[in-house]
Amino acid sequence: xxxxxxxxxxxxxxxxxxxxxxxxxxxxxxxxxxxxxxxxxxxxxxxxxxxxxxxxxxxxxxxxxxxxxxxxxxxxxxxxxxxxxxxxxxxxxxxxxxxxxxxxxxxxxxxxxxxxxxxxxxxxxxxxxxxxxxxxxxxxxxxxxxxxxxxxxxxxxxxxxxxxxxxxxxxxxxxxxxxxxxxxxxxxxxxxxxxxxxxxxxxxxxxxxxxxxxxxxxxxxxxxxxxxxxxxxxxxxxxxxxxxxxxxxxxxxxxxxxxxxxxxxxxxxxxxxxxxxxxxxxxxxxxxxxxxxxxxxxxxxxxxxxxxxxxxxxxxxxxxxxxxxxxxxxxxxxxxxxxxxxxxxxxxxxxxxxxxxxxxxxxxxxxxxxxxxxxxxxxxxxxxxxxxxxxxxxxxxxxxxxxxxxxxxxxxxxxxxxxxxxxxxxx
Amino acid sequence: xxxxxxxxxxxxxxxxxxxxxxxxxxxxxxxxxxxxxxxxxxxxxxxxxxxxxxxxxxxxxxxxxxxxxxxxxxxxxxxxxxxxxxxxxxxxxxxxxxxxxxxxxxxxxxxxxxxxxxxxxxxxxxxxxxxxxxxxxxxxxxxxxxxxxxxxxxxxxxxxxxxxxxxxxxxxxxxxxxxxxxxx
Ligand SMILES: Cc1ncc(COP(=O)(O)O)c(C=O)c1O
Numbered sequence: 283x284x285x286x287x288x289x290x291x292x293x294x295x296x297x298x299x300x301x302x303x304x305x306x307x308x309x310x311x312x313x314x315x316x317x318x319x320x321x322x323x324x325x326x327x328x329x330x331x332x333x334x335x336x337x338x339x340x341x342x343x344x345x346x347x348x349x350x351x352x353x354x355x356x357x358x359x360x361x362x363x364x365x366x367x368x369x370x371x372x373x374x375x376x377x378x379x380x381x382x383x384x385x386x387x388x389x390x391x392x393x394x395x396x397x398x399x400x401x402x403x404x405x406x407x408x409x410x411x412x413x414x415x416x417x418x419x420x421x422x423x424x425x426x427x428x429x430x431x432x433x434x435x436x437x438x439x440x441x442x443x444x445x446x447x448x449x450x451x452x453x454x455x456x457x458x459x460x461x462x463x464x465x466x467x468x469x470x471x472x473x474x475x476x477x478x479x480x481x482x483x484x485x486x487x488x489x490x491x492x493x494x495x496x497x498x499x500x501x502x503x504x505x506x507x508x509x510x511x512x513x514x515x516x517x518x519x520x521x522x523x524x525x526x527x528x529x530x531x532x533x534x535x536x537x538x539x540x541x542x543x544x545x546x547x548x549x550x551x552x553x554x555x556x557x558x559x560x561x562x563x564x565x566x567x568x569x570x571x572x573x574x575x576x577x578x579x580x581x582x583x584x585x586x587x588x589x590x591x592x593x594x595x596x597x598x599x600x601x602x603x604x605x606x607x608x609x610x611x612x613x614x615x616x617x618x619x620x621x622x623x624x625x626x627x628x629x630x631x632x633x634x635x636x637x638x639x640x641x642x643x644x645x646x647x648x649x650x651x652x653x654x655x656x657x658x659x660x661x662x663x664x665x666x667x668x669x670x671x672x673x674x675x676x677x678x679x680x681x682x683x684x685x686x687x688x689x690x691x692x693x694x695x696x697x698x699x700x701x702x703x704x705x706x707x708x709x
Numbered sequence: 710x711x712x713x714x715x716x717x718x719x720x721x722x723x724x725x726x727x728x729x730x731x732x733x734x735x736x737x738x739x740x741x742x743x744x745x746x747x748x749x750x751x752x753x754x755x756x757x758x759x760x761x762x763x764x765x766x767x768x769x770x771x772x773x774x775x776x777x778x779x780x781x782x783x784x785x786x787x788x789x790x791x792x793x794x795x796x797x798x799x800x801x802x803x804x805x806x807x808x809x810x811x812x813x814x815x816x817x818x819x820x821x822x823x824x825x826x827x828x829x830x831x832x833x834x835x836x837x838x839x840x841x842x843x844x845x846x847x848x849x850x851x852x853x854x855x856x857x858x859x860x861x862x863x864x865x866x867x868x869x870x871x872x873x874x875x876x877x878x879x880x881x882x883x884x885x886x887x888x889x890x891x892x893x
Binding site for chain 2: 288301329349528529530532535
């Protein structure tokens, strides 16, 4: 018997979830409990010693969250995953497992603004030092590597402008230097890009966005690709030195190709504490069941909106790699044949004032600081999220005074376009 | 005999049958060190109701987790269903030959994660044994019962059938369940 791996849409509905063993409930129950009873004292000891699989306390693991973890691991083609309270918490736990004080990591300059803040400022308290590289010049990643570098961090589709990153080229540099490549796959989701297939070692998600997809729950997920050889590298003591908290276990020896995910759970999540509420896990899981359908519609709508804007008299430029003339179109054809995502930016000829006017004129688009909702969303970064930066800094961050970011929803495309058209008329 | 087993990819049904039928396991290369992987597996197999005989010449006569350790497979006083080998690929060949020479050979030879010896496997298969290589029975039991899913691990299985609870009546122990294998 030759068996066949289930397809993406089947995994989106089923992976990690089976009828509840005690009640037969078919939907995944919300296990809204802090703790789980032990079968006996020996069982408790086995669980605390990581010798048995099982549930102890929801800060370390929860059966609802576990379904979400396995679902995302399956969709990404990873070995294991960990769900946490937010995308930022997921990023934090990844670096906590990889970096010692004084270490460096290389990150693309084109990232979600919150990640730029986190790396530039908060991480300084831990003496974790970011070195920035330019994804439009892949060799800049190699030049940024020093003997202290422990990881490389990129976004598959970069927020805010929707640019597509050459993951395979950056992975080649990471492999040459023996570094794990971390890819934030939030804006692509595994439906559009599966970064492990292009050489990523660790994937991070803000599940808040397209995975959950309905703008109702904050969450984050870390996925272990199982590809990085921690023991051979010897540079990641968190995984390869005996852990006193667990009687001297070496996580990379005991847990093999899912050791990274286990490390972020049993050391990171357990000790730092950003646990995901099981209710949020349930909401995100329900969202993921329709991920393929939603992404298809998001991308189709985004392309129509980008085409409309690209010929509009008041629009100076549109940055959407799905458009044939876009500078990222070749990368889009390689990495996102099913669609180039639904988050992108465009520039208004009328500059800052036109941006402010546009977000106040729209009626269907919601003016807010999120992406990846069923609803269409709009923001003028220069007057909101990037307000505190100088004009020069704004331009580097892709948030110049004329820039507007859209997250195109799954409404009727004609209505989305009509709303923009009317608002542009008033600008 | 059906088609030869593909040792790069075992169907779930093949592993499920082996782990469901075995009752008595000899563990060659068992360690008394509580943080070694073999100790974890021994403890887990005992928890799930298997009878396990550790084999380690250096510890013969001592006990690990209440099980008497034997110096060789031949010294175990009863026939075993499966030999689980925690040795490197080269040493595994000698263990396989030792198993095949037993008055009642085992039904299954299992080599641990990262251990693979195709010549030894072929000898065992010719003698009618089933062989699993480069796998861990704890992980496979966890996958096929879905217990491993509690740790966020990708079990690479999907199923619309619930996992049975084990007769032990314990909460956090599940039996092996049927899984969807879309066969071509
Ligand atoms: C690409 C990307 N990564 C990470 C985050 C942070 O995620 P969260 O808001 O869930 O903490 C966001 C949020 O906007 C994002 O867009």
